[in-house]
Amino acid sequence: MRKQMLILAIMLLAVAGTKAQLADSIKAYYIKDWERAKAYTKEYLDAMPKDKYSFRAQDSIRTFAQQMLHLSQGIVGFIANGTGAQRISFGQNLEQRATAQSADSVLYFVTTSYDYAIESIRNMDVSKLTETAGRGNFMFSRLVWLNKAFEHQTHHRGQTTIYIRLVGIKPPNEKLF
Numbered sequence: 001m002r003k004q005m006l007i008l009a010i011m012l013l014a015v016a017g018t019k020a021q022l023a024d025s026i027k028a029y030y031i032k033d034w035e036r037a038k039a040y041t042k043e044y045l046d047a048m049p050k051d052k053y054s055f056r057a058q059d060s061i062r063t064f065a066q067q068m069l070h071l072s073q074g075i076v077g078f079i080a081n082g083t084g085a086q087r088i089s090f091g092q093n094l095e096q097r098a099t100a101q102s103a104d105s106v107l108y109f110v111t112t113s114y115d116y117a118i119e120s121i122r123n124m125d126v127s128k129l130t131e132t133a134g135r136g137n138f139m140f141s142r143l144v145w146l147n148k149a150f151e152h153q154t155h156h157r158g159q160t161t162i163y164i165r166l167v168g169i170k171p172p173n174e175k176l177f
Helices: 001-046 064-083 103-123 142-166
Strands: 132-135 140-141
Touching: 001 064, 001 103, 001 132, 064 132, 064 140, 064 142, 132 142, 140 142
Parallel strands: none
Antiparallel strands: 132 140
16 A cells, blocks of 8 residues: 555656646747747837838828737737736827837837736746636636737737838848747
């Protein structure tokens, strides 16, 4: 009996070690992708001339600055739901705030949102990824929120590709890895 208990104890320790390694692996994967996304988005911000942040491809759509500010606020909301981290607040809707539209302000908000995502993921409790979070009709697992956060920022950065092309600049090369 004692031998069986020892074997069971060793097996439980091995499983616990495997869970910890899996949790660390999940965090490392997300952190690496978010660091890459931050650097890639920074390349987009640097590619667009500062005097063109108010450019919009058509009257009925967001300016380049507004796209990036929308991306920033989306990151914060989705990541808060995904990680359970305390949401940081930029105040009112950044897209509508005139003082947020300058290149320097946009860079600040974008960088801050990516830093928030990376730090929140670094500190998240991976065992809670199957918990449901959100509000109203938008209740999903924390894992879904993390994936949607990445999808959302990728989508809006991608939309700005055409803005950069329309002002006559070649956008940054793709960064898949």
